[in-house]
Amino acid sequence: MPPAIPALRGTRPLKLRSPSHWICPSCFNRAARSLTSATEPSSGLPAAATLAFANQTLERKKDTESKGTDRKWEVTVGLEIHAQLNAKRKLFSYAATSFNAPPNSRVAPFDAAIPGIQPKLNLPTILPALRAAVALECRINRRSTFDRKHYFYKDQPNGYQITQFYHPFASDGRLVLNELDGLGVSESVEIGIKQVQMEQDTAKSIFQPSTSPGTPSRTLIDYNRAGSALVEIITTPSLKSSKHAAACLRKIQSILKASNAAVDGMEKGGIRCDVNVSIQQKGVPGLGQRVEIKNLNSIKAVQESIDAEVKRQILVRENGGEIQGETRGWDAVKGQSKKLRDKEGEVDYRYMPDAELAPLIIDESLIEHIKSTLPPLPDQILTELMNEPFSLTLKDARTMVDLDDGARVNYYKGIYDNLSKRLGSKSASKHLGKLVGNWTLHELGGRLSSNFIAWSDNPIRATQMADLLYNLQDGSLTAANAKQVLDILIDSKNPKITVAEVMVEHDLATESTSGEDSELIKLASGIIAEYPNKAELVRSKKKPNLKNFFIGNLMKATGGKVNVQVCKEVIEKIFSA
Structure with a gap:
């Protein structure tokens, strides 16, 4: 029997002896080598065509013309799913996690980026992350490290997010979609899980519009969510339709719930999803320029946003334009996306190992324990x-x-x-x-x-x-x-x-009687006499199923106290006499 909680530890914190001990040129070289092609030029799509597409999306009409053009294009979709882990404490601070606590009541100094406060990994947060990775058939990497992803935004107090970019704790998983997931009887699709990584959540921005003339609008920040432990699941670009993407997301969500890895599903804000969409002419090797749609909060939004983005990209390409690598937001009311910013690359985020956090070493006995106790x-x-x-x-x-x-x-x-x-x-x-x-x-x-x-x-x-x-x-x-x-x-x-x-x-018990009960036969005969036309259709065998009409009426007349089989026996006896 495996031990209750086998070894899971962090190695001793490393001292930064020289600037190159952790932050070395090779880090940036690896990032540079992994970059995709340079951002393509803007589409130059005529304004009239853009307006036409917007009108089609708003009206939600089936475009028979675009149906024909879809045959020319191959769609590729990848998902990035962020799920809040089922952990009592945050990833790198002692603060408790909560969905409903009063604003800014679950904040430790590290969550608010107070200078001089260092992160300390809460080891119990690793357990739900491991359950998720094992359930997704991932390889658990014995050694993983934490990195800093730099960007500046009001909900990111540190100016960077701690994540696992270079060496995540799990990778190379798989997911199979089949009939159980709503696909056809003989249809089966295998989806690769590129990696599963741990990272911090951001704070929550609460926009307050102006309440009166001369009063400015403002954005309030609730740090309760900041620093909560997330697991990010990144699929390979192997989904070929919005239907498959929705089925994949639905299945991952159900796996996270069943394995007790996630707090809540998308409907309660515990899971968020980004989708990457590209199109390429069939027969042309490689993938098209991908476009990311951020922060989708329902399976319906994922499916609709992919369909709308595919139509938008086809329209751009068939009007002689090029697809820009960009990040877009989804407007569920209008049924269309809008550009938020140009797509960032790895160099834009200046990924670098976090020198304040030691590598995480996961013992093999812990992995076996998780596998043996997985629900x-x-x-x-x-x-x-x-x-x-x-x-x-x-x-x-x-x-x-x-x-x-x-x-x-x-x-x-x-x-x-x-x-x-x-x-x-x-x-x-x-x-x-x-x-x-x-x-x-x-x-x-x-x-x-x-x-x-x-x-x-x-x-x-x-x-x-x-x-x-x-x-x-x-x-x-x-x-x-x-x-x-x-x-x-x-x-x-x-x-x-x-x-x-x-x-x-309430006098609801069934009365003990049989098909030979004279009072019941008399009651049934009276009901049949009330509907001579229907009775004649039964006797002439033109509509024999009308017997059910008389059985129902007899049950109603007895107050539901006579068994349906007895009522059926009485009606059959009268009509066969």
């Missing part, structure tokens, strides 16, 4: 839910996994296990898993949503739900009355109330 990942859970004994559809299994960070899966399994033990041999049926899934997702989930109750505040215990479905299965409750019991349990918000108590108090 089940989304594909494993999906496959389990779709196979026996649960036998859920892909759609229901996918919904179950995606909702509530896996809490609904555990709830579902708790109900199924309880119910299958009580039913014994009767539980050996695909119907049971689907029944529990339907009541967990649709009946209970729908009622909670309509009552604005979060899943975390679900008032129905798994044992109560299992008891309800047991009574439904053994015929003590009809489906209609089982739904009434569920409504009453939700409204009561009393976790101690039992299904049996509700059934007795």
Whole structure:
């Protein structure tokens, strides 16, 4: 059995004996060699063409003409995903991490760039980062280092960000997209993970517009987020469509949640994404000039921004222009991007090793510990839910996994296990898993949503739900009355109330009767007599399915207390007489 927390350490801090000990010419040479081609000249695109494209994007119309031109171009997309790690403390300071604390209440001196304060790596922050990298099938590098990425902005108090540019702690991972991710039945796409690196988050800028004439607008800075531990996941440029990019992002997000690596998903601001998009004529070797779209905060925004950028680049190229290497921002309301600045290169950021931080050495036993204790990942859970004994559809299994960070899966399994033990041999049926899934997702989930109750505040215990479905299965409750019991349990918000108590108090238990009951036959005959035209269509066998109409009305007439099978038996007997 691996040790609880195996060795993970930083080597002794290095002393800067000479200017070239850490900051050496070779650092800049490596950066220079990795530079892409020089920025291409501006497009020179006519203003009328630009306006035409803007109008097309705003109106969101399908451009049949551009559909034909798309066949000439090959799209290449790469993702840079930033996720806040599930850590109690910041990466290089003792300050606690928080999403909802009052502004500037979680700030240590290092986070605010107080002169003379040095960073100190919080080793526990490495654990969720390692879980993420292992889940993405990355190679964990035993030795990694931290670098400074220099740029000046109001939300970056140090004037640089500590990251891992030269030697990240993980690299060379992979991700496979398939039918489970919404692709076609025989479609499979492998995405490379170039590297996974740790870095600091920035502060949060809060813009306040002018409230009255003569009063200037202003930007406030909240340093609570500054210095929080992030993991940046960089894919290779191997995505060929916005659909694949969205599926890739969705899968990475679910893996980060399942492995307990990230705090929250995109919907809560815990994950942000940048996309790099380029086009190239088919048959021409190499990649086109890439354009980066920054700070996308939803999967929908990622997909829409890629589609819009591809159309923009095609329009530029087909009007004789050239694509500029630039960074753009996405306007979700207008459905278009706008230029923020020219694209920076490695030299612009002046990457250099951080002399105040020692290399990080990760022991092999820690890697084995992470692998052996990693929770089940989304594909494993999906496959389990779709196979026996649960036998859920892909759609229901996918919904179950995606909702509530896996809490609904555990709830579902708790109900199924309880119910299958009580039913014994009767539980050996695909119907049971689907029944529990339907009541967990649709009946209970729908009622909670309509009552604005979060899943975390679900008032129905798994044992109560299992008891309800047991009574439904053994015929003590009809489906209609089982739904009434569920409504009453939700409204009561009393976790101690039992299904049996509700059934007795509200007189909802199924009446013991059979298809031979004379009173039930008399009631059914009266219902059939009320609808002579429909009855004739059943007798003439023109519309035999109209029997269901009479069965439903008979159940309604009994107040839902007679089992549907008994009602069906009575109606069948009358029509066959």
